[in-house]
Amino acid sequence: MILQALLLVVALMIVGALLIFGIPPLRRALLSKAVFKTYKSILPQMSETERDALEAGTVWWEGELFQGDPDWNKLLAYPVPKLTAEEQSFMDNEVEQACSLVDDWQVTSELHDMSPEAWAYIKEKGFLGMIIPKAYGGLGFSAYAHSQVVTKLSTRCSALSVSVMVPNSLGPAELLMHYGTDEQKKYYLPRLAKGLEIPAFALTSPWAGSDAASIPDSGIVCKGQWQGKESLGMRVTWDKRYATLAPICTVMGLAFRLYDPDGLLGSKKDIGITCALVPRETPGADFGRRHFPLNAMFMNGPSHGQDVFMPLDYIIGGPKMAGQGWRMLMECLATGRSISLPSSNSGMAQMTARAVGGYARVRSQFKMAVGRFEGVEEPLTRIGAYTYMMDAVRKMTAGAVDLGEKPSVASAIAKYHVTERARQVVNDGMDVIGGKGICLGPSNFLGRAYQQIPVGITVEGANILTRSLILFGQGAIRCHPYVLKEMQAAHNPDAEQGLIDFDKALFGHIAYTIRHCLRAIMKGLTGSHFVKVPDSVAPETRRYYQQLTRFSTAFAFLADISMLVMGGELKRRERLSARLGDILSMMYLCSATLKRYESEDRQKEDAPLMHWAIWDTMYKAQMAFDGFLANFPNKFIGRLLNRIIFPLGHPYDVPSDKIGHQVAKLLISPSAARDRLTAETYVPMVETEAVGAIELALNATIEAEPIDAKIRSAEKAGMFRDMPGANVRDVAQLAFSMGVITTEEFALLKRRNHLRDIVIRVDDFPHDYGFYQRQPVAHKAAA
Numbered sequence: 122m123i124l125q126a127l128l129l130v131v132a133l134m135i136v137g138a139l140l141i142f143g144i145p146p147l148r149r150a151l152l153s154k155a156v157f158k159t160y161k162s163i164l165p166q167m168s169e170t171e172r173d174a175l176e177a178g179t180v181w182w183e184g185e186l187f188q189g190d191p192d193w194n195k196l197l198a199y200p201v202p203k204l205t206a207e208e209q210s211f212m213d214n215e216v217e218q219a220c221s222l223v224d225d226w227q228v229t230s231e232l233h234d235m236s237p238e239a240w241a242y243i244k245e246k247g248f249l250g251m252i253i254p255k256a257y258g259g260l261g262f263s264a265y266a267h268s269q270v271v272t273k274l275s276t277r278c279s280a281l282s283v284s285v286m287v288p289n290s291l292g293p294a295e296l297l298m299h300y301g302t303d304e305q306k307k308y309y310l311p312r313l314a315k316g317l318e319i320p321a322f323a324l325t326s327p328w329a330g331s332d333a334a335s336i337p338d339s340g341i342v343c344k345g346q347w348q349g350k351e352s353l354g355m356r357v358t359w360d361k362r363y364a365t366l367a368p369i370c371t372v373m374g375l376a377f378r379l380y381d382p383d384g385l386l387g388s389k390k391d392i393g394i395t396c397a398l399v400p401r402e403t404p405g406a407d408f409g410r411r412h413f414p415l416n417a418m419f420m421n422g423p424s425h426g427q428d429v430f431m432p433l434d435y436i437i438g439g440p441k442m443a444g445q446g447w448r449m450l451m452e453c454l455a456t457g458r459s460i461s462l463p464s465s466n467s468g469m470a471q472m473t474a475r476a477v478g479g480y481a482r483v484r485s486q487f488k489m490a491v492g493r494f495e496g497v498e499e500p501l502t503r504i505g506a507y508t509y510m511m512d513a514v515r516k517m518t519a520g521a522v523d524l525g526e527k528p529s530v531a532s533a534i535a536k537y538h539v540t541e542r543a544r545q546v547v548n549d550g551m552d553v554i555g556g557k558g559i560c561l562g563p564s565n566f567l568g569r570a571y572q573q574i575p576v577g578i579t580v581e582g583a584n585i586l587t588r589s590l591i592l593f594g595q596g597a598i599r600c601h602p603y604v605l606k607e608m609q610a611a612h613n614p615d616a617e618q619g620l621i622d623f624d625k626a627l628f629g630h631i632a633y634t635i636r637h638c639l640r641a642i643m644k645g646l647t648g649s650h651f652v653k654v655p656d657s658v659a660p661e662t663r664r665y666y667q668q669l670t671r672f673s674t675a676f677a678f679l680a681d682i683s684m685l686v687m688g689g690e691l692k693r694r695e696r697l698s699a700r701l702g703d704i705l706s707m708m709y710l711c712s713a714t715l716k717r718y719e720s721e722d723r724q725k726e727d728a729p730l731m732h733w734a735i736w737d738t739m740y741k742a743q744m745a746f747d748g749f750l751a752n753f754p755n756k757f758i759g760r761l762l763n764r765i766i767f768p769l770g771h772p773y774d775v776p777s778d779k780i781g782h783q784v785a786k787l788l789i790s791p792s793a794a795r796d797r798l799t800a801e802t803y804v805p806m807v808e809t810e811a812v813g814a815i816e817l818a819l820n821a822t823i824e825a826e827p828i829d830a831k832i833r834s835a836e837k838a839g840m841f842r843d844m845p846g847a848n849v850r851d852v853a854q855l856a857f858s859m860g861v862i863t864t865e866e867f868a869l870l871k872r873r874n875h876l877r878d879i880v881i882r883v884d885d886f887p888h889d890y891g892f893y894q895r896q897p898v899a900h901k902a903a904a
């Protein structure tokens with residue numbers, strides 16, 4: 122009897138729940154209405170500029186990773202970016218030539234600028250107009266070609282790469298192409314394409330850096346004298362800093378807030394952020410002084426103007442685009458961010474991998490190449506595997522732009538993680554080469570990169586902010602299938618329609634969260650062994666796809682629970698938000714690495730690079746889960762989530778030393794894999810160039826190693842005991858005179874020693890260097 126009653130109650134509850142959940146008007150009235158009210162009260166207030174920033178751009182592969190069940194077929198089907206014959210020829214000829222025209226030491230220490238010849242060459246050959254369509258006289262290159270060019274230039278000289286990168290990134294050309302009037306396009310684009318105009322873009326002011334939407338620079342709509350006539354225009358006052366190319370620009374894109382107190386344009390008094398193009402000769406516009414950004418020597422400086430009158434036609438897109446500046450900037454941000462910093466920092470990493478790897482084989486201590494010591498192998502491994510991954514991310518993200526995407530979150534991931542890894546790679550490189558990296562001079566190939574690494578970390582969205590606010594914050598809103606819909610419903614002025622939309626999104630959201638919870642438990646309990654993966658993937662990578670799907674499901678679940686528990690508070694808990702961003706990012710990095718491995722036909726020799734990079738990154742993702750769960754505000758829920766996500770412990774350890782050894786080995790020997798890893802590095806094969814000398818010395822070192830072995834055997838047998846000259850430098854001479862090695866072998870050793878001497882030497886200068894004398898003293902190479 123009791124059992125029957127209980128069954129009846131349970132049945133009634135199920136029917137009741139079905140009625141509530143299954144009949145939308147009923148569930149809206151009984152449930153959603155109350156939830157909607159609470160939701161609206163806790164939803165953080167969002168300004169228009171914040172909304173523009175969050176809603177700009179598109180969602181691409183990162184959306185799949187965010188939503189818990191990535192469709193790997195989609196990733197594998199994305200076309201592999203390729204250069205056209207024209208773009209390839211540009212890389213092989215013009216880019217090579219541009220690199221040969223600059224000498225980084227001369228640029229950074231003597232000229233404090235590129236030489237006039239280098240400037241003339243990059244202008245004439247269209248480097249400054251790579252993104253401008255051919256119809257306007259530009260090169261009309263793909264995003265991938267643009268990335269390839271910047272990557273290679275960055276392996277040579279930062280002033281060269283930044284001077285090319287900036288006009289092709291977010292700035293006047295990009296804004297004109299999207300929003301310019303026909304007259305503005307016809308006038309400026311051909312001139313920008315040919316370097317007749319040098320652009321800069323000034324948004325940042327002393328009072329508004331990361332919080333760029335709060336710029337105090339302002340314009341007042343008014344009448345004034347323009348070219349001898351009274352005209353309607355704007356009186357603009359600005360105080361900007363850090364604008365790249367500003368000291369030499371001929372036209373500056375200027376962002377300011379426009380006001381119309383007298384209603385000359387309409388009823389709106391605060392029109393909003395506006396972007397104008399200000400020619401250098403505009404009376405009152407002041408730009409010409411420069412900053413000194415960490416010895417990088419690209420042009421960068423402040424700009425000022427006080428009540429500068431300019432016509433409304435200066436507004437990009439004309440008066441109708443007044444107030445649209447912020448939206449324009451946010452819409453275009455993702456494209457440049459996908460290319461500039463990921464490319465320049467991949468370039469630095471490629472150069473480090475090539476030159477430091479070579480150096481580590483040429484330089485020997487304790488009678489062994491330093492690159493063979495386990496301790497040195499550790500940083501070499503990071504250099505190799507990170508460079509492989511960074512370049513994979515760079516190429517995949519540039520490829521997305523060529524597919525028509527403006528991937529706001531993926532571009533932020535690429536920017537943040539490629540620049541952070543470049544910092545690690547260059548730091549590791551400095552450790553490996555010891556004092557050689559510390560003493561600056563023409564033969565130091567890494568010191569300037571080391572100095573300049575913070576530039577990439579700071580620009581285009583400073584990294585701490587990007588990690589803390591953008592990666593997960595924007596990701597959650599843009600990539601989640603329901604969050605944006607819920608927010609839009611809350612902001613709907615039609616409250617009734619808002620409730621209908623909210624109810625639909627809410628119940629979709631609930632089902633989505635429950636699904637992910639169940640899937641996370643299943644995948645955790647089964648070690649994700651039953652996750653379906655496309656048959657076409659390389660068998661050695663199969664488990665990575667399965668584990669990534671598992672991590673993606675767990676992440677989706679965690680993201681939802683966090684938003685549910687913390688709501689708007691999550692935005693302020695930046696450490697937690699950053700860790701969620703880390704997990705999403707690590708999955709993106711791994712996807713790009715797997716994509717690269719497949720795209721390059723699963724090169725067997727590259728497999729250690731891929732394996733180490735994936736293990737390291739998955740391990741880091743796991744640590745991000747741990748860090749997040751350990752700091753979850755509600756300890757009980759944190760522990761419960763840990764049980765759900767990792768019911769049988771952690772799937773990843775640190776990457777194996779055995780694979781690490783293979784990676785390090787790959788860096789210190791010439792091979793097709795090393796060439797692929799550093800494919801865009803500019804390597805002038807002459808002794809007088811630091812990177813070229815390493816390459817020549819590496820080849821000579823490898824040729825000489827069997828001869829060294831012969832000498833060592835003779836040494837062990839006691840042949841040179843107590844002989845004068847039996848030291849590390851002169852032992853070859855002794856071995857030759859005692860008939861241990863042949864004339865040809867001795868000649869080879871002499872050449873190796875000569876090259877090694879060039880490579881390991883550092884520059885020195887007169888004691889008063891910096892005041893009177895700037896010429897380094899050339900060294901006599903040892904025989």
Ligand SMILES: Cc1cc2nc3c(=O)[nH]c(=O)nc-3n(C[C@H](O)[C@H](O)[C@H](O)COP(=O)(O)OP(=O)(O)OC[C@H]3O[C@@H](n4cnc5c(N)ncnc54)[C@H](O)[C@@H]3O)c2cc1C
Nearest residue numbers: 322323324325330331363364365414580581583585586589
């Ligand atoms: C060499 C160079 C070139 C540049 N080129 C240009 C250019 O061409 N045009 C242009 O307009 N600007 C340019 N900039 C400006 C650049 O975009 C800014 O430097 C950047 O936006 C950061 O601003 P800030 O330096 O004032 O740092 P701040 O805004 O003062 O930030 C300081 C630190 O606080 C962190 N931070 C700030 N807010 C938050 C938050 N909410 N949560 C977590 N962390 C936060 C930042 O990440 C940073 O680490 C350039 C800067 C440099 C150095």
